[in-house]
Amino acid sequence: MYNFLARRLLATIPVLLIVAVLVFLMLRLTPGDPAAILAGDAANTEQIEQIRESLGLNRPIVVQFGIWFGNVLSGDLGESFYYKQKVTALIGQRLEPTVSLATITILFAVLVSVPLGVLAAWRFGGWFDRGLMGFSVLGFSVPAFVLAYLLIWFISLKLGLLPVQGYHRLADGFWPYLEHLLLPSITLSIIFIALIARVTRASVLEALGEDYIRTARAKGLPEMRVLVRHALANAAVPIVTVIGLGVAVLIGGVVVTESVYAIPGLGRLTVDAVLARDFPTIQGVILFFSFAYVLINLLVDVSYVFLDPRIRY
Amino acid sequence: MDAPGLKQYEALSVEAAAVRRQEGVWQRVQRSWSVRLGGTVLAILVVVALAAPLLGTVDPALFDAGSRDLLPGKVGEISTLEGDTLQHKFLMGSDSFGRDIYSRVIYGTRVSLIVGICTALVALAFGISFGLSAGYLRWLDGLLMRVMDGVMAIPAILIAIALVALWGASLATVIVAIAVPEIPRVTRLVRSLVLTIREEPYVEAAIALGTPTLKIMLGHILPNTIAPLIVQGTFICANGILIEAILSFLGVGLPPDIPTWGNIMAEGRVQFIEFPHNVFFPGVFLAVTVLAVNIMGDGLRDTLDPKMAKRI
Numbered sequence: 001m002y003n004f005l006a007r008r009l010l011a012t013i014p015v016l017l018i019v020a021v022l023v024f025l026m027l028r029l030t031p032g033d034p035a036a037i038l039a040g041d042a043a044n045t046e047q048i049e050q051i052r053e054s055l056g057l058n059r060p061i062v063v064q065f066g067i068w069f070g071n072v073l074s075g076d077l078g079e080s081f082y083y084k085q086k087v088t089a090l091i092g093q094r095l096e097p098t099v100s101l102a103t104i105t106i107l108f109a110v111l112v113s114v115p116l117g118v119l120a121a122w123r124f125g126g127w128f129d130r131g132l133m134g135f136s137v138l139g140f141s142v143p144a145f146v147l148a149y150l151l152i153w154f155i156s157l158k159l160g161l162l163p164v165q166g167y168h169r170l171a172d173g174f175w176p177y178l179e180h181l182l183l184p185s186i187t188l189s190i191i192f193i194a195l196i197a198r199v200t201r202a203s204v205l206e207a208l209g210e211d212y213i214r215t216a217r218a219k220g221l222p223e224m225r226v227l228v229r230h231a232l233a234n235a236a237v238p239i240v241t242v243i244g245l246g247v248a249v250l251i252g253g254v255v256v257t258e259s260v261y262a263i264p265g266l267g268r269l270t271v272d273a274v275l276a277r278d279f280p281t282i283q284g285v286i287l288f289f290s291f292a293y294v295l296i297n298l299l300v301d302v303s304y305v306f307l308d309p310r311i312r313y
Numbered sequence: 314m315d316a317p318g319l320k321q322y323e324a325l326s327v328e329a330a331a332v333r334r335q336e337g338v339w340q341r342v343q344r345s346w347s348v349r350l351g352g353t354v355l356a357i358l359v360v361v362a363l364a365a366p367l368l369g370t371v372d373p374a375l376f377d378a379g380s381r382d383l384l385p386g387k388v389g390e391i392s393t394l395e396g397d398t399l400q401h402k403f404l405m406g407s408d409s410f411g412r413d414i415y416s417r418v419i420y421g422t423r424v425s426l427i428v429g430i431c432t433a434l435v436a437l438a439f440g441i442s443f444g445l446s447a448g449y450l451r452w453l454d455g456l457l458m459r460v461m462d463g464v465m466a467i468p469a470i471l472i473a474i475a476l477v478a479l480w481g482a483s484l485a486t487v488i489v490a491i492a493v494p495e496i497p498r499v500t501r502l503v504r505s506l507v508l509t510i511r512e513e514p515y516v517e518a519a520i521a522l523g524t525p526t527l528k529i530m531l532g533h534i535l536p537n538t539i540a541p542l543i544v545q546g547t548f549i550c551a552n553g554i555l556i557e558a559i560l561s562f563l564g565v566g567l568p569p570d571i572p573t574w575g576n577i578m579a580e581g582r583v584q585f586i587e588f589p590h591n592v593f594f595p596g597v598f599l600a601v602t603v604l605a606v607n608i609m610g611d612g613l614r615d616t617l618d619p620k621m622a623k624r625i
Contacts, residue, residue: 018463026475037479137611141604143555145562145578146596153589164586252470256559260582270471274478274565282475290467 005302012298019290020072023283024065037279077284082276087284090269097167098254098265100177104185105250106243109192114239116193117200118227124205132197139194144253148187148260155183165262184261188253192246199242203235210234236307244300251289341616348616351609358602362422370416373572385414385590405594408580417572418595424573425554425602428488432553433546435492440499441542445530447500448507458504461497469494473556474565482560482567491556495549502545506538540617547610551603558599574599 027034035052036043043051052058059067071078077087120129156164162183168176207213208231216226251267258267266285273281342348361368385406405414447457464472476490510516511534519529560566561575562582569576574595581591 014459015462015466018459019466022460022463022467026479137607138604141551141555141607142600143558143596143603145559146592146600149578149582149585149589149592149596152585157586248468251468252559255470255474256563259563270474271563271565274474274563277478279478282478286467286471286475289471293468294466 004305008298008301012294015294016291019294020069020287021065023287023290024068027279027283028061028064037277072287077287078280080273080278080281082273082278082281087281090281091266091284091288094264094266094269096169096265097263098258098267100170100181101184101188101254101257101263101265102247102250104178104181105188105192105253108185109189109196110243112189113193113196114200114232117197117239118204118232120197120201121204121208121231122227124208129201132201136194136198139190142190144187144191144256145260147190148184148257151183151187152260165260167261167263167265180261180263184257184263187260188250188257191249191253195246195249196239196242200235200239203238204231207231207234234308237304240300240303240307244297247293247296251293342613345612345616347608347612349612351605351607351612354601354605355609358422358426358605361419362426365419365423368419370419371413373412373417373420374570385594406588406590408577408591414577414591414594417577418574418598420572421574421577421595422598422602424484424567424571425557425599427484428491428557429550429554429602429606431488432492432495432557433550435489436495436499436549437542437546439492439496441503441535441538443496443500444503445507445535448504449511449526449530449534454504457500461500464494465497467494469552470556470559473560474563477560477565482565484567484571487557487560487567488553491553491560492549495552499542499545499549502541503538506541507534510534510537544610544614544617547606547613551606551610554599554603554606 027037033048035048035057057064075088077091079085080087080090083090116132120132123129152164155161163180166180168180170177204227212234213226213230216230217223221230254265255267255270257263258265259271262268266289269281270285272278273285405418407413408417443457443461447454472494473490476493477487480486480490516529516533519533524533557566557573558575558578561573562579563575564579566575567573569580577595578592581588581595585592
């Protein structure tokens with residue numbers, strides 16, 4: 001077990017390293033002078049020279065990468081040109097809204113989609129199944145920001161139920177905090193629900209064809225117990241896998257949703273940094289999101305051991 | 314029976330079998346309800362895009378200060394580049410510059426379809442070359458696939474945003490930037506297909522006959538990967554249309570003077586509370602287009618690639 005954990009952890013290191021190289025090269029392989037790009041249009045020669053000096057841009061590219069990656073490892077993502085702050089500090093300030101939004105979204109999506117998927121598999125080919133499959137294609141196709149405006153228009157403006165936009169910190173009280181996150185989470189969870197429900201349905205459907213399901217039914221277990229304890233438990237691994245992989249979709253959605261609902265999180269920071277051509281921040285945020293994504297999927301891999309006792313590494 | 318006659322007969326029967334097989338697939342595709350529905354909607358959109366100037370539109374860049382913020386269906390004036398003023402019916406209203414939203418949405422169809430199709434083609438072109446190389450040239454496999462793993466670990470939209478920011482936004486850079494994160498998925502698909510196909514007897518036979526590697530890759534292996542690639546291509550196309558709209562909407566995509574659905578929505582969002590139609594009309598077009606491509610992709614997957622249909 002510990003052996004497996006250690007090996008799995010070691011295996012993520014090359015991926016993280018390649019991500020770092022790619023994020024680093026993104027800027028260096030762009031045609032033109034990286035120092036001039038970094039400095040922006042308004043910079044003068046002196047500022048460009050200063051950036052060139054501070055990033056070691058005159059030195060060989062391998063050395064540059066060494067300096068940059070050494071800084072990243074020691075927790076230094078550089079300084080934002082626009083906010084005049086350490087990028088790590090910026091990310092720290094913007095973390096709470098994004099983590100809250102993502103957590104509520106995943107919880108909501110799992111609570112809704114897993115029962116829907118199980119039900120669709122149970123009544124395979126019926127109207128509920130077909131309806132859910134139709135909804136899932138729709139969920140993949142309606143862009144988050146279109147949905148966001150539909151929800152704002154209907155729930156906030158027509159019904160006046162929830163605030164249109166904005167964010168309140170958890171420290172300011174639980175209800176204002178939750179109230180401002182509900183619409184964004186619903187918006188973001190639709191595509192996630194579509195994804196998880198589809199995989200749950202397929203996975204449970206496969207499990208329902210197994211012999212132990214027939215045995216369980218034959219010995220007279222209640223259908224609910226057959227579905228949850230026997231079918232769903234055996235179908236758990238693909239479901240957890242797709243939740244992990246879906247985090248990439250979620251991160252993309254966070255960028256859009258935070259912009260629509262004016263939530264000061266990491267997604268909003270990304271867009272603002274791009275608009276301000278603040279490259280240290282862009283690099284930092286991409287690196288942060290990618291590392292988070294890889295680590296979440298590491299956790300998912302580790303969870304297999306607990307979900308499926310047959311899996312021994 | 315003499316040998317040449319037998320050979321001829323054999324060749325004919327093989328050919329006939331091949332034709333029957335092909336007809337079978339094509340007929341299955343045509344019978345598919347999803348392919349018909351998605352295809353019809355897409356065909357209509359293509360016609361709309363091509364015939365945009367004939368559909369009662371004006372130049373999408375034209376504006377008139379007197380016709381700002383009109384509600385849908387109102388008649389107002391619009392000034393042409395020559396300085397004349399025309400009466401024009403604003404079917405979908407006008408934006409805060411006095412431009413005709415209907416014309417902008419109709420012309421936006423062109424941008425979305427071009428971006429969707431080109432993104433799929435670019436991603437497929439790179440993915441096929443990488444996948445064939447990784448699957449066939451074993452020494453390249455390890456390195457190439459690790460790089461692809463790295464690209465896949467970065468959320469797609471972030472790659473697209475960063476690349477557009479670095480390269481500057483134009484139609485070509487937006488298409489390539491959206492295609493880049495899709496390349497690893499195509500590469501993986503092609504590679505796994507190649508690894509299966511290269512064990513087939515006809516490939517072994519070709520190797521034994523001393524056929525050049527390039528010819529085996531392009532002549533023997535590539536044709537057998539086409540069905541799954543068409544399916545993958547439609548999904549990349551749908552996703553490309555979505556991401557282009559997201560980039561434009563966030564203000565980091567195509568320049569605002571190009572009428573794209575995302576740009577129209579970005580301009581409309583400021584006044585969303587008073588004039589929601591500025592956001593809804595392009596939004597509906599966007600959703601319907603992506604839905605049509607996705608439905609067609611689902612249908613193609615079920616008919617062309619039943620193995621993949623089972624997997625998902």
